[in-house]
Amino acid sequence: xxxxxxxxxxxxxxxxxxxxxxxxxxxxxxxxxxxxxxxxxxxxxxxxxxxxxxxxxxxxxxxxxxxxxxxxxxxxxxxxxxxxxxxxxxxxxxxxxxxxxxxxxxxxxxxxxxxxxxxxxxxxxxxxxxxxxxxxxxxxxxxxxxxxxxxxxxxxxxxxxxxxxxxxxxxxxxxxxxxxxxxxxxxxxxxxxxxxxxxxxxxxxxxxxxxxxxxxxxxxxxxxxxxxxxxxxxxxxxxxxxxxxxxxxxxxxxxxxxxxxxxxxxxxxxxxxxxxxxxxxxxxxxxxxxxxxxxxxxxxxxxxxxxxxxxxxxxxxxxxxxxxxxxxxxxxxxxxxxxxxxxxxxxxxxxxxxxxxxxxxxxxxxxxxxxxxxxxxxxxxxxxxxxxxxxxxxxxxxxxxxxxxxxxxxxxxxxxxxxxxxxxxxxxxxxxxxxxxxxxxxxxxxxxxxxxxxxxxxxxxxxxxxxxxx
Ligand SMILES: [Zn+2]
Numbered sequence: 212x213x214x215x216x217x218x219x220x221x222x223x224x225x226x227x228x229x230x231x232x233x234x235x236x237x238x239x240x241x242x243x244x245x246x247x248x249x250x251x252x253x254x255x256x257x258x259x260x261x262x263x264x265x266x267x268x269x270x271x272x273x274x275x276x277x278x279x280x281x282x283x284x285x286x287x288x289x290x291x292x293x294x295x296x297x298x299x300x301x302x303x304x305x306x307x308x309x310x311x312x313x314x315x316x317x318x319x320x321x322x323x324x325x326x327x328x329x330x331x332x333x334x335x336x337x338x339x340x341x342x343x344x345x346x347x348x349x350x351x352x353x354x355x356x357x358x359x360x361x362x363x364x365x366x367x368x369x370x371x372x373x374x375x376x377x378x379x380x381x382x383x384x385x386x387x388x389x390x391x392x393x394x395x396x397x398x399x400x401x402x403x404x405x406x407x408x409x410x411x412x413x414x415x416x417x418x419x420x421x422x423x424x425x426x427x428x429x430x431x432x433x434x435x436x437x438x439x440x441x442x443x444x445x446x447x448x449x450x451x452x453x454x455x456x457x458x459x460x461x462x463x464x465x466x467x468x469x470x471x472x473x474x475x476x477x478x479x480x481x482x483x484x485x486x487x488x489x490x491x492x493x494x495x496x497x498x499x500x501x502x503x504x505x506x507x508x509x510x511x512x513x514x515x516x517x518x519x520x521x522x523x524x525x526x527x528x529x530x531x532x533x534x535x536x537x538x539x540x541x542x543x544x545x546x547x548x549x550x551x552x553x554x555x556x557x558x559x560x561x562x563x564x565x566x567x568x569x570x571x572x573x574x575x576x577x578x579x580x581x582x583x584x585x586x587x588x589x590x591x592x593x594x595x596x597x598x599x600x601x602x603x604x605x606x607x608x609x610x611x612x613x614x615x616x617x618x619x620x621x622x623x624x625x626x627x628x629x630x631x632x633x634x635x636x637x638x639x640x641x642x643x644x645x646x647x648x649x650x651x652x653x654x655x656x657x658x659x660x661x662x663x664x665x666x667x668x669x670x671x672x673x674x675x676x677x678x679x680x681x
Contacts, residue, residue, distance in 0.1 A: 212250075212252060212645075213233065213234065213235050213248045213249075213250055213251035213252065214233075214234040214251060214252045214253075214254055214602075214645060215231055215232065215233050215234070215246050215247070215248065215251045215252070215253050215254065216231060216232045216234070216254045216256050216261055216604070216606070217231050217246075217253060217254065217255055217256065218231075218255050218256050218257040218258075219256025219257070219259050219260065219261035219606060220259070220260050220261065221242070221260075221261050221262070221596055222260050222261065222262040222572055222573065222575075222576050222596075223262070223263065223573065223576055223581070223595055223596050223597075224573055224574075224576045224577035224580075224581035224582070224595065225573060226573070227572055227573065229244075230242055230243065230244060231243060231244055231245070231246045232246075232261070232596065232602070232604070233246045233248055233251065234602040234642075234645045235248070235645075236645070237601060237602055237644035237645040237646070238599060238600065238601060238602055238644075238645065239596060239597065239598055239599065239600050239601075239602050240598060240599075241598065242596065242597075242598060254606070254640075256606045258608065258610070259606045259607055259608050259609070259639060260572070260605075260606075260607045260609055261596070261604055261605070261606055261607070262576050262580070262596070262604070262605055262607065263576060263580045263581065263593070263594055263595050263596055263600075263603060263604065263605070264296065264297065264298025264299065264329075264580065264593075264603035264604060264605055264641065264642075264643065265292075265295070265296045265297035265298060265299075265556065265557050265579045265580050265605070266297070266298070266299045266300075266301070266579070266580045266583040266584055266587075266589065266593060266594055267292060267297045267299070267300045267301070267524055267525050267527070267553060267556060267583075268301045268473065268522055268524045268583040268586075268587060269301070269303075269449055269450065269473060269475070269524030269525060269526050269527070270288065270292075270300045270301070270302045270303070270524075270525060270526075270527040270528075270553060271302065271303055271526070271527060271528040271549065272284055272285050272288040272289075272300070272302050272322065272323075272527070273285055273288075273322040274303070274305065274528065275305075276528070276530075276547050276548065276549065277538065277545065277546075277547045277548070278538065279530065279535050279538065279547055281528055281529050281530060281549065282529045282530055282531050282535065282551075282622075282623045282624045282625075283527065283529045283551065283553070283622050283623050283624060284322065284326060284623075285302075285322055285323040285326035285327045285331070285661075286326040286327070286328070286658045287621070287622060287623040288300070288527060288529075288553055288622070288623075289326070289327045289328045289329045289331070289658075289661060290328050290621055290654055290656070290658075291553050291554040291620065291621040291622040291623075292329055292527075292553045292554065293328055293329050293641050293643075293648040293649050293654070293656060294554055294620075294621045294638065294641070294649055294652075294654070295553065295554040295555060295556055295557055295558065295638060296557040296558075296579075296605040296607065296638035296641055297329065297553065297556065297557065298329050298330065298593075298603035298604075298605075298641060298642075298643045298648070299329060299330045299331065299332070299589065299593055299603065299664065300327075300329065300330075300331050300332075300527075300553070301331070301332045301333065301334055301359070301583075301587060302319065302323075302331060302332075302333055302334070303333070303334050303336060303361055304316055304318075304319040304333040304334065304335050304336060304357070305336050305370075306335065306336045306337070306338055307338075308338050308339050309339075311343070311347065312335065312344065312347045312348070312351055313347065313350070313351075315335075315336075316333065316335070316351070316355055316357070319333050320663070323661070323663070324659070325658065325659040326658050326659060326661075327658070327659070327660075327661030328643075328648055328654075328656040328657065328658050328659075328660060328661050329643050329648060329656075329661045330593075330603070330643060330644075330661050330662050330663075330664050331661055331662075331663060331664065332356070332357070332587070332589070332663065332664040332665075332666055333355075333357055334357065334359045334360065334361050334392060335351060335357045335359070335360055335361065336360070336361045336362075336363070336370070337360045337361065337362050337372065337376070337380050338362075338363075338370065338372050338376070339372070339376060340375075340376050340379040340380060340383065345383065348383065348387055348389075349387060352387055352388065352389060352668065355665065356588075356664070356665020356666045356667075357389075357666070358388065358389045358390065358587070358588045358666045358667065358668050358669055359389055359390045359391075359392055359447070359587055359666075359669070360380055360384055360389050360390070360391050360392065361391075361392045361393070361394070361449075362376065362377050362380050362391060362392070362393050362394070363393075363394045363398070364377065364393060364394060364395055364396060364397065364398055364431045364434075364435065365394055365395075365396035365397070365398035365401060365423075365431070365499060366394075366398055366499075367398040367399060367401070367402040368402075370394075371398040374434075374438070377393070377435065377438060378438045378441075378442060381438055381439050381441075381442035381444035381446070382442045382444065384444055384445070384669075385442060385443060385444040385445070387668075388668030388669050388670070389668065389669055390445055390446075390447050390471075390586060390587070390669040391439065391444060391445065391446055391447065392446075392447045392448075392449050393431075393432075393435045393446060393447070393448055393449065394449055394450070394499075395428055395431035395432040395434075395435050395448050395449075395456065396423060396427050396428050396431050396499060396500055397427040397428075397430050397431045400427055401422060401423050401427060404421075404422040404423075404424075405418075405422045405544055407422075408421070408422050408543075409542065409544065414541055414542050414543055415487075415493065415543060416486045416487075416491065416493030416494045416496070416497055416539070416543050416546060417483075417486040417487050417493060417543075418543050419486060419497045419499075419501055419543045419544075419546065420483050420486050420501035420502060420503075423499060423500060423501050425452070425453035425454070425455045425456070425500075425503055425507070426455060428451075428452060428453055428455060428456045428500050429453065429455030429456050429458065429459050432448055432451070432455075432456040432459040432460060433459040433462070433463070435448065436448075436459060436460065436462075436463035436468055436470045437463075439463075439468055439469070439470060440463065440466065440467075440468040440470075444469075445469040445470070445471075445669065446463075446468070446469070446470045446471065447470075447471040447472070447473065447522075447586065448460060448470065448471065448472045448473065449473050449524065449526070450473060450474065450475050450478070450500060450524065450526050451472045451473060451474045451478070451511070451514070451520055452474070452475075452478045452500040452501070452502070452503050452507070452511075453478075453500070453503045453507045453510070453511075454506075454507050454510035454511075456472075456500075457472065457510055457511060457514040457519055457520060458510075460472040460514075460519055460520070461514070461519045464519065471521050471522065471586060472514070472519060472520040472521065472522075473520065473521070473522040473523065473524045474511050474514070474515065474520050474523060474524075475523065475524055475525060475526045475552060475556075476523070476525065476552055476555060476556050476559040476560065476629075477496075477498070477502065477526075477550060477552060477628060478502065478503065478507070478508070478511055479508055479511055479512065479559065479560075479563060479564075480508070480559060480563055480629065480632070481496060481502050481628065481629075482502050482503060482504060482505040482507075482508070483501065483502045483503055483504050483505075484505075485502055485628075486501070486502060491536075491537070491540060492532070494532065494536040494537070494539055494543075494546045495532050495536060495550070495626050495628060496550065496628060497536070497539070497543070497546040497547075497548060498526065498528065498548045498549045498550050499548050512564070512569050512570075515564070515569075515570055515574070515578060516569060516570055516574070521577070521578070521582045521586075522578060522582050522583050522586065523556065523560055523578040523579050524556075524583075525552035525553045525556045526549070526550070526552055527549075527550075527551065527552045527553035528548065528549025528550065528552075529549060529550065529551035529552075529553075529622055529623070529624040530547040530549055530624065531624055531625045531626075532625055532626045533625055535547055550628045551620075551622045551624040551626070551627065551628060552628065553622065554620050554621060554622055555615055555620075555627075555629055555634075556579065557575075557579050557605070557607075557636075557638065558615075558634050558636050558637065558638075559629065559632075559634065560575055560578060560579060561575055561607075561609070561634075561635070561636040562634035562635045562636050563634075565609075565636075566609075566635050566636065580593075580594045580595075581594040581595055582594075586669070587666055588666035588667035588668060588669065588670075589664060589666055589667075593664075601643075601644050601645075602642060602644060602645035603642065603643050603644065604641070604642050605638050605640075605641050606638070606639045606640040606641070607636060607637070607638050607639065608636065608637050608638075608639050609635070609636050610635065610636075611635070611636060611637035611639075612633065612634070612635050613633075613634060613637060614631060614632065614633055614634075615627055615629040615630065615631070615632045615634060616630055616631065617630060621654075637652075639651060639652060640652075643656070643660075643661070644662075646660070648660075
């Protein structure tokens with residue numbers, strides 16, 4: 212079925228212009244004005260922006276953590292993502308030491324199969340480097356198209372890798388053409404501080420934040436950046452939460468190191484005081500890195516505006532308050548870490564960023580879609596409006612006003628971290644490869660229609676002009 216989108220304002224990471232799109236066989240085949248095609252359905256986007264579907268480079272769907280599993284799986288998670296204007300997610304495939312990587316990847320394929328309503332891909336967690344892993348990684352890249360590896364510097368005795376493993380991952384990734392993503396917090400010191408807090412009887416949710424201070428995120432970020440530089444490799448720092456870490460990234464980039472940074476909606480609009488909410492409600496805001504003192508928000512906005520941070524992920528990792536977050540009653544270390552973020556990612560950046568004049572509309576598209584497509588080997592099939600690109604599109608009403616709430620969201624989880632927040636802007640219709648998944652705010656997609664995306668090898672997208680500007 213051919214479609215023509217008329218009367219909208221087209222927005223890419225580079226341009227904003229009035230134009231029409233012709234969509235055939237799931238792809239954009241013409242961009243222009245007065246387009247016509249026999250049998251084409253006309254879609255009126257009057258008063259709306261039309262931009263490339265969001266790419267969420269950071270989700271945890273159907274993920275086990277701390278004796279429980281995230282509430283949202285690939286079915287509910289991708290439906291909620293679509294309502295929020297996201298058309299591709301890249302989820303983290305967790306691996307187990309001593310077990311073949313292919314088993315873990317197979318497990319993740321099974322989680323998504325028959326459930327995803329939007330397209331998806333996987334990053335691969337690296338927790339050890341040995342001959343078995345080194346032998347397997349070329350197939351991971353060539354056969355599975357998984358070209359990004361994740362290393363945890365925190366969660367001691369669970370996910371945490373040591374410095375040798377991290378450094379060797381940088382070396383290996385450079386040889387193979389993959390991008391290394393790092394959760395940057397100093398897990399050893401955090402382990403000491405959390406044990407000390409518990410011994411002293413400090414068990415409330417706020418101690419989650421107080422035992423993971425920003426210095427430890429800054430330190431780990433700087434350490435990872437130096438390792439990347441020393442290895443001549445490249446680094447993507449996930450969920451940057453504070454000024455200290457953003458400064459370490461800026462410093463590394465000024466030295467010419469290829470370091471990229473991501474932040475998430477929660478760090479821009481929520482702060483550490485949320486963890487002090489009464490009746491254990493602070494547990495709703497427990498994730499890592501933790502929420503920071505409010506003054507960090509301005510530093511993050513400046514980092515987004517200046518290009519020190521280039522992407523905007525959700526770090527979707529949802530647990531119900533009832534029955535799941537409550538596992539940590541009386542011991543904050545047992546609160547499952549994570550929050551429900553996948554649905555409101557674009558709207559929050561639009562409402563708080565574009566509408567409030569902190570970033571431009573084109574930066575918004577770059578942050579939510581285009582840059583992730585480039586860094587993670589999906590561009591130009593995904594992440595832009597161009598002839599030949601997949602017709603992954605959002606028709607977005609920039610003036611709609613609404614209140615974010617668990618009562619109206621589509622995530623399976625029983626609370627919304629942004630409950631009661633007034634926002635401007637709303638995705639009206641969302642299509643993946645030319646087919647509506649959400650139409651006029653109604654879900655019309657099909658679980659299982661999402662396709663697995665094999666991604667291209669990492670290829671430095673740091674253009675000469677960007678090198679000069681940092
Ligand atoms: Zn995460």
